[in-house]
Amino acid sequence: MSFISYLINGLSLGSVYAIIALGYTMVYGIAKMLNFAHGDIIMVGAYIALMSMTQAGLPPFAAVLAAVVGCTVLGVLIERIAYKPLRNASSSLAVLITAIGVSYLLQNLALLIFGANTQTFSSVIEWKGVTLADGAMSISGVTIVTIVVCIIIMAVLVTFVQKSKPGQAMRAVSEDKGAAQLMGINVNGTIALTFAIGSALAAVAGVLLCSAYPSLTPYTGAMPGIKAFVAAVFGGIGSIQGAFIGGLLLGIIEILGRAYISSQMADALVFAVLIIVLLVKPTGILGKQIQEKV
Amino acid sequence: MRDRMKKIKNMNKNTKSNLITYGIVIVAFLVMQTLISTGSISSLLEGLMVPLCIYIILAVSLNLVVGILGELSLGHAGFMCAGAFSSAFFSKCMKDVIENGTLRFILALLIGIAVAAVFGIIIGIPVLRLKGDYLAIVTLAFGEIIKNLVNVVFIGKDANGFHFSTKDVMDLNMELDGEVIVNGPQGITGTPQDSTFFIGVVLILITLFIVINLVNSRDGRAIMAIRDNRIAAESVGINITKYKLMAFTISAALAGGAGVLYAHNLSTLTANTNNFGYNMSINILVFVVLGGIGNIRGSMIAAVILTLLPEMLRGLSDYRMLIYAIVLILMMLFNWAPKSIEWREKYLSFGKKKKEAVK
């Protein structure tokens, strides 16, 4: 029984990673940049939700909405101010370092505003969950909601990217910016939209993450950010389905590793699995193999 | 004849630039040393001298991979960690055996460098088959694994010899007289504090000597050829794997040296995100990129400025890291944005000169 509940907890944590990784992978696919500040958007989202509930007294639903709106605006602003000017820089490292700068900026802003103390996050999900097998196993409401939300987001995103006009524009821009421009696609707008979606997802992930693990500090987003990045690479960066699978697997491996091996080694295990996957399949589980033309 | 003259002139230009690099280090050392001995600088700044040397060595050595080989590594701190723990382990064991501090430190240094180099080879072989961002994320993963591993290692020593465990101190099963050497998350305490500013500067000079001379040799040319065009390098018979691994391993070994300096500067050595995790690796990368990718002297200067900047801003207390972040973003935009480069070339004459120096 305990194995199954670990597995479900793993799925739940994995769902959070998957939601973050979806944002990561979309941004990478379109802007070809590792957005190191993505993890910190999670943290900002969680703070906005928490403040909306405790300071402004908003109901949980409105608090989540506030977080999503706030992060969307923040994500688009960051792209405009810090990343866009470097889009055609001679080295791709330039925008990577700028993203690191943005990450420091968000962390230290949060530090100034909210202080370094750990704040206790009050869950946005009031449902207690279900008890199965005559009380031998209980699954919390947060766990179930997280998994369900993740599946819905994934389904909506896939449909959006495949079917809708802006979604097709996204795929075109990620394939070839120049050609997309010539076809009359608004490249800047499409990239901004991608950052908006990615940041909105990060806000949702932040709220869900802190509802399940209720301690919030300015550094809360950093490690999940890195893990989600690993998940995105794991699944094949640029692939939405890949990010989903990568996130879930990562969450399960981490929780099972923590339960059966050691809590200190769980992170090492996650990274070790990543290494093994990439050595067997150098572009991730669902990644495309790109051959250099001679 | 004219060609030969030109060649000599060319060589001189190169040598001159390198001599200036060494000269900057030596002059900076003499100035700082004078200020320290006359008591003109705060003890806080004085305490920053060895860390500064560590950062410079890390930045210069990482530049070998990022700038000269052209691969993005996000796990440089992992090699520093390997060098730090192996050398601290050695020094603590040998504290009473080898009385001569200098000899013990030199041996510790060699061990730290060798262990880091071995890690470089073991990690380099699989990692260097990957490309671009995939390579970056795997180096990050390896760095984190090294950091996590040292946190679960317990080593003790008693009359029966060494005891090893990955659980806790009790699990070592030592005699009562046994001494814990590596204590898991508590790390290693009581390492002799042998690192000095002077030793740090000597290590910087050795690092510079190795990197600069390697770059200007047959092997260095092969490494840069791979960076500029792998397929063409292969077509003229350059062994890609060999030279990638060479650059990666030498870089790791030098980072190990920085780790030795780090371990022997503190009385307690632990591994956490900020000293041996990705945060440190990223910090070093910031030095390299800001100093100009591939520019050895630049990464040195960037390391100094970015280490001193938060200290200079200490008066602003809470705001200093915020300002640091903003300055970093602005500097990146100013240095790299195509629009900013265009503007600089138009209005500032030094813009062009600087660009040449970066080559």
Added chain:
Amino acid sequence: MAALLDVKNLGISFGGLRAVNGFDISIEKEQLYGLIGPNGAGKTTVFNLLTGVYKPDAGKVILDGQDITGKKTIDISKAGIARTFQNIRLFSKLSVLDNVKVGLHNKHHYSTIEGILRLHGYRKVEKEMNEQAMELLKVFDLADHADYLASNLPYGQQRRLEIARALATEPKLLLLDEPAAGMNPNETGELMEMIQFVREKFHMTILLIEHDMKLVSGICEKLTVLNFGEVLAQGDTASVLNDPQVITAYLGE
């Protein structure tokens, strides 16, 4: 006399597509040989097969009596095939001189330690390499630009530098992939002279891919025409160019 390069029945498929099939060629020492064909006929693929970029799934490649079929690029380079690329591939951030010195890499040795410590071996060998590289640059009229960055050279000189770098490996066979691409008639004329000069001075055997018919008919002694990955015609330049099949397939009409 045995041919310097003897290729029999060479072939490769990509997915379901047979890119090159049953390719034969035999090149004598010091011959100037042309490989022509319409776009997408598989000419560059042949070069990639000969230099080990791709592994053939059929056939044999014999260079000067040595079987080099399916060997790795660096071993083929050591065996004596050097090449240039259709889209120029220089070491753009290295100097012109250093580009050639990378070409000399396997002909001059000293250890890493000697290099770092600047020992006698380093100084001696570097001096030799400098001299030899300058010789080559002089041949290609690039000596005055020895310390320019390769990427700062004008287009025509970049093409020449690529040939110089290939020759630095002291090959037995030189493969030139569209050396005249992007050149005006004047530059093409100079290039033709230079290719002939290289053959005479270095006693070089040359196989070149080219679209410029003037260049091909002007300097190549023999031709192979490739169409849809297969050999359409082969033989003396004049007779191949008059072959009605070739005219239909390649020259149009």
